[in-house]
Amino acid sequence: MLSKRVPTVLPPMTMEEAIEATKIHSICGLLQEKAFVATRPFRAPHHTVSDVGLLGGGVSPSPGEISIAHHGVLFLDELPEFKRTTLEVLRHPLEDGRVTVTRAAGTVTFPAEFMLVAAMNPCPCGFFGDPKRKCRCAPQQVERYRERISGPLLDRIDLHVEAPAVSFDDLRSDETGEPSAAIRERVFACRKVQQKRFGPGKVRVNARMSSQQFRKYCTLDSDGEGMLRMAMEQLNFSARAHDRILKVARTIADLGGSEAIGGEHVSEAIQYRTLDRKLWA
16 A cells, blocks of 8 residues: 555656656557556566566567656565565666666667565564564574565665554544645655756756765765764675665755755664664674
């Protein structure tokens, strides 16, 4: 449910983005009755999807799920159930925003600038860490289950968020949470800040910053520098995780209306590296 709400809080596609998405859907024969893709795509392939189905390919190379989700959301449910080789093909598209497929018929490059949203259980039985129900898995089972997700892939996922079980009272409560419209307004305001920062060009969001832009816009004050140094030394984060933390901290600062990245922004960004700390530290 949460993953399906993500496209609803994102800014509408620009005309350029809509045209790019429409071209891909047209190649794949997915337009059907509608002749134009006006809303952000949401794709949720099953965990049995093949490398070709996810990445693209075939005798005459055609786009895969990651390209069909271009400018939208790719949702992978039960992430450890996907074949490890299939997940590994996501690494370069997540970095580059495109995928190159080489076959006997030739080489084709498809755009693949998508937002990856994935979900997984904490262990095979699903109750590891649950305060009310006892986990039935042996430590070795939990470790093998989590090791299906490689460290390099986790490095490329910006936010690791734990979602605890919802209590019966909360399920039956008439109280409603924050509406998507309110969240959308904050997202719009944050995107406007980023558009003003980067100006015209291919880079529209903090996650796609170039190395030069990264050094320019992700400077830290003394508190933030000390916080990041401590995390890197004590938690053994990789160089890629270091850059991801700073980009997330930049976005957190943007959401808070702060021009500078402070210690509190870096601290919050570090808290979103939960799986790094549990699995690889």
